[in-house]
Amino acid sequence: MANPASSEAYVRFDGVQKSYDGVNLVVKDLNVDIPRGEFLTMLGPSGSGKTTSLMMLAGFETATHGDIYLNGRSINNVAPHKRGIGMVFQNYALFPHMTVAENLAFPLQVRKMSKADVEEKVQRALDMVELGEFGNRRPAQLSGGQQQRVAVARALVFEPDLVLMDEPLGALDKNLREQMQYEIKHIHERLGVTVVYVTHDQSEALTMSNRIAGFEDGRIQQLAPPTELYEKPENAFVAQFIGENNKLTGRVDALADGICEVVLDNGDRVKALDINTDGAGKGTTLSLRPERVFLNPVEGQCQNMFSGKAEEVIYLGDHIRVRMNVCGHDDFIVKVPNASDKKGLVQGDTIPVGWSIDDCRALDA
Amino acid sequence: MSISVEATGDLSPEEQKRLKADLHRSLRRNKMKALMLVAPLIIFILITFVAPIGDMLIRSVDDTVVNEYMPRTTEALDDWDGQALPDEAIYAALAQDIIEGRKEKTIGKAAKRLNYEKGGMRSLLMSTSRKHKKIQPPYKDSLIDIKKGWGDIDNWKVIQRLGSPVTASYYINAFDMETNSDGDVSFVPPDEQIYLKLFWRTIWMSVLITAMTVLLGYPVSYFLASLPLKHANVLMILVLLPFWTSLLVRTTSWIAMLQSQGVLNDLMVWIGVIGDENRVQLIYNAIGTVVAMTHILLPFMILPLYSVMKTVPPSYLRAARSLGATPWTAFWQVYLPQTVPGISAGAILVFILSIGYYITPALVGGQSGAFIGNAIAGHMQQSLNWGLAAALGVMLLVLVLGIYGLYNRVVGTNSVKLG
Numbered sequence: 208m209a210n211p212a213s214s215e216a217y218v219r220f221d222g223v224q225k226s227y228d229g230v231n232l233v234v235k236d237l238n239v240d241i242p243r244g245e246f247l248t249m250l251g252p253s254g255s256g257k258t259t260s261l262m263m264l265a266g267f268e269t270a271t272h273g274d275i276y277l278n279g280r281s282i283n284n285v286a287p288h289k290r291g292i293g294m295v296f297q298n299y300a301l302f303p304h305m306t307v308a309e310n311l312a313f314p315l316q317v318r319k320m321s322k323a324d325v326e327e328k329v330q331r332a333l334d335m336v337e338l339g340e341f342g343n344r345r346p347a348q349l350s351g352g353q354q355q356r357v358a359v360a361r362a363l364v365f366e367p368d369l370v371l372m373d374e375p376l377g378a379l380d381k382n383l384r385e386q387m388q389y390e391i392k393h394i395h396e397r398l399g400v401t402v403v404y405v406t407h408d409q410s411e412a413l414t415m416s417n418r419i420a421g422f423e424d425g426r427i428q429q430l431a432p433p434t435e436l437y438e439k440p441e442n443a444f445v446a447q448f449i450g451e452n453n454k455l456t457g458r459v460d461a462l463a464d465g466i467c468e469v470v471l472d473n474g475d476r477v478k479a480l481d482i483n484t485d486g487a488g489k490g491t492t493l494s495l496r497p498e499r500v501f502l503n504p505v506e507g508q509c510q511n512m513f514s515g516k517a518e519e520v521i522y523l524g525d526h527i528r529v530r531m532n533v534c535g536h537d538d539f540i541v542k543v544p545n546a547s548d549k550k551g552l553v554q555g556d557t558i559p560v561g562w563s564i565d566d567c568r569a570l571d572a
Numbered sequence: 573m574s575i576s577v578e579a580t581g582d583l584s585p586e587e588q589k590r591l592k593a594d595l596h597r598s599l600r601r602n603k604m605k606a607l608m609l610v611a612p613l614i615i616f617i618l619i620t621f622v623a624p625i626g627d628m629l630i631r632s633v634d635d636t637v638v639n640e641y642m643p644r645t646t647e648a649l650d651d652w653d654g655q656a657l658p659d660e661a662i663y664a665a666l667a668q669d670i671i672e673g674r675k676e677k678t679i680g681k682a683a684k685r686l687n688y689e690k691g692g693m694r695s696l697l698m699s700t701s702r703k704h705k706k707i708q709p710p711y712k713d714s715l716i717d718i719k720k721g722w723g724d725i726d727n728w729k730v731i732q733r734l735g736s737p738v739t740a741s742y743y744i745n746a747f748d749m750e751t752n753s754d755g756d757v758s759f760v761p762p763d764e765q766i767y768l769k770l771f772w773r774t775i776w777m778s779v780l781i782t783a784m785t786v787l788l789g790y791p792v793s794y795f796l797a798s799l800p801l802k803h804a805n806v807l808m809i810l811v812l813l814p815f816w817t818s819l820l821v822r823t824t825s826w827i828a829m830l831q832s833q834g835v836l837n838d839l840m841v842w843i844g845v846i847g848d849e850n851r852v853q854l855i856y857n858a859i860g861t862v863v864a865m866t867h868i869l870l871p872f873m874i875l876p877l878y879s880v881m882k883t884v885p886p887s888y889l890r891a892a893r894s895l896g897a898t899p900w901t902a903f904w905q906v907y908l909p910q911t912v913p914g915i916s917a918g919a920i921l922v923f924i925l926s927i928g929y930y931i932t933p934a935l936v937g938g939q940s941g942a943f944i945g946n947a948i949a950g951h952m953q954q955s956l957n958w959g960l961a962a963a964l965g966v967m968l969l970v971l972v973l974g975i976y977g978l979y980n981r982v983v984g985t986n987s988v989k990l991g
Contacts, residue, residue, distance in 0.1 A: 265890075265894055266893075266894075267890050267893075286893075286899075287890070287893040287894055288893045288894070288895075288896050288897055288898055288899075288902075290894075291896070292894060293894065293895075294890075294891065294894035294895075296887045296890070296891055297887070298885065298887060300885070300887040300888050300890070300891035301891075302888060302891075302892075302906055302910075303910065304909045304910060313892070313895055313897070313905070314895035314896050314897075317895065317896045317897045317898075317901055318896055361895065362894075362895075365895070365896065371894075
């Protein structure tokens with residue numbers, strides 16, 4: 208799934224593998240090209256190999272196979288401190304015995320910059336994250352959000368072209384996390400640095416990224432811009448992991464013109480886009496977003512029509528979430544926008560449900 | 573909420589007083605309970621720790637022997653000006669004391685004490701008392717006749733000085749000073765100094781031992797702290813193993829290692845580093861003491877260091893590296909400062925343990941590797957000069973407190989962390 212424009216790749220993973228114990232591969236055949244200035248997010252559950260990949264790029268882990276290129280040069284044998292890569296750590300890793308300003312000055316001092324330059328750059332970096340007055344504080348005297356900003360400023364103060372972020376927002380509460388997502392996104396847009404960001408939070412990935420690499424089992428399952436990843440998942444893992452998803456399992460019965468007919472486990476027949484099936488007779492998983500399901504669809508609106516029984520109705524303000532029993536699956540979720548003309552749906556009602564072929568994707572089993 | 577606001581709002585003085593009394597009463601029961609729980613320890617410490625130290629403090633200045641066993645003489649000497657030999661009345665008092673002391677068998681104690689101060693006093697007193705039958709008025713002539721020493725004004729000055737129940741003489745002794753016959757205090761010639769040299773040696777060797785434990789213990793602790801807990805625990809047993817072995821066994825095994833026919837010398841001869849005829853003296857000197865004590869005190873450095881290093885996340889080092897620091901800079905500027913509390917704790921533990929150490933220097937230290945503790949023990953067990961032992965002990969105590977106070981001002985005890 209490498210980007211074809213590999214010649215312009217700023218960061219390039221080429222057939223990279225990593226094993227810690229010589230038995231299991233944590234990262235299996237990783238190939239990614241990251242162009243200059245991109246915000247690429249590695250998204251996946253814990254243990255999927257995303258952090259290991261980041262650590263290999265930073266130089267803290269060595270690849271057991273394959274090459275990592277930075278700006279066209281293999282960096283497999285370059286020590287971490289010579290890579291010139293900024294990094295933001297999960298728990299910020301701000302040096303507790305130094306003040307905020309000293310923390311920011313550290314990367315400049317090890318580069319033997321003059322004192323005046325150091326002071327100027329530190330102040331500029333502090334202003335960038337709106338902490339201009341906090342230079343003399345210790346990290347422990349700052350709030351979580353402020354520490355986070357200092358960590359970002361420290362990773363950027365020596366003007367690296369590439370910044371790595373390892374779940375930097377994981378320790379913040381929800382509101383702050385959302386705010387920081389925008390701040391990091393804006394900093395990225397303003398400075399034009401290349402960012403490789405690791406997270407297991409899909410909304411974080413969707414908010415900030417130019418492209419998202421969905422990791423599972425040591426491989427990139429899909430590498431695509433956020434909209435594509437959500438709208439057009441290419442396999443069952445991506446569909447399930449990113450956003451809410453209705454999963455219907457069955458067997459492919461017939462294929463024609465990119466559309467397949469699937470017999471579900473309970474015998475119902477569904478028409479779906481043939482995205483990633485193994486051909487007629489083979490098992491498949493259908494993916495269907497809850498907001499693309501219509502209740503009481505008008506005639507001709509949907510090619511797939513069934514009846515469903517509302518098992519649970521949950522009022523969530525902006526929308527109503529209905530758990531239904533459809534086609535033998537009692538965990539079928541439908542999201543209904545809370546419009547004023549909608550008549551209230553009551554638990555136990557049986558009503559027609561339907562969805563279009565274009566919204567239903569037949570993926571791997 | 574509203575109740576408490578009202579209550580704290582406008583309380584009259586009487587009400588405040590009552591509130592305080594109520595609060596006190598409600599807390600008293602808990603305080604009593606807490607006190608009951610710590611009482612056994614407090615009593616234990618009072619009996620086994622505070623009382624002996626108090627006793628030691630008293631012993632170091634207490635000097636009632638001469639006063640007690642030669643009461644008449646010391647009383648009579650109170651008014652003596654020390655310019656010329658005492659008059660007949662004082663000789664008479666002395667004669668009385670000697671005869672009385674011989675009967676009570678206490679004159680020997682006084683003689684022993686006097687002998688600490690001036691050699692020859694014991695034989696002067698004891699042989700006089702053996703010839704007590706010859707003592708007769710006029711006592712002055714009679715006593716000088718029996719022993720010429722009684723005609724020496726210096727001997728009388730010694731008796732007069734020791735007649736006081738409180739004395740600085742032990743401390744004067746402990747500071748390698750002496751009192752001449754005029755009562756002036758001065759240092760003994762440098763080649764006769766014992767205790768100041770011992771104190772100085774104890775200090776610098778303890779500093780050396782502490783430095784060695786830091787140098788050897790730091791990498792070990794770092795290694796242990798960087799290992800997964802499962803392996804670290806196994807290796808930690810190796811660190812703790814010496815604690816389960818008798819101190820004597822550990823010390824004597826160093827004798828086997830270091831003596832001139834020992835493992836190390838044999839090995840060096842075998843390799844050919846040294847010839848068989850000039851084996852290196854590695855034990856019964858300062859080298860032996862430093863080597864053995866470094867080994868014995870090493871766990872006291874490793875344990876606090878390890879527990880502090882455990883709390884330093886590896887991401888700090890990684891962060892430093894990613895910011896462009898070489899491994900050395902990252903260690904020196906980021907890792908080391910964060911382990912200073914562990915170094916402080918370990919250093920103060922090792923240093924204070926080492927400065928009062930006794931068994932190991934006694935076994936492997938020989939003459940040049942002995943500590944002040946050995947001198948104290950010597951006075952406790954062999955010369956039985958408990959007063960001097962107490963004075964040396966007090967000096968050691970003050971020294972340790974002084975060093976600790978200095979350390980507290982420079983480093984600060986709140987930076988000490990045992991984990």
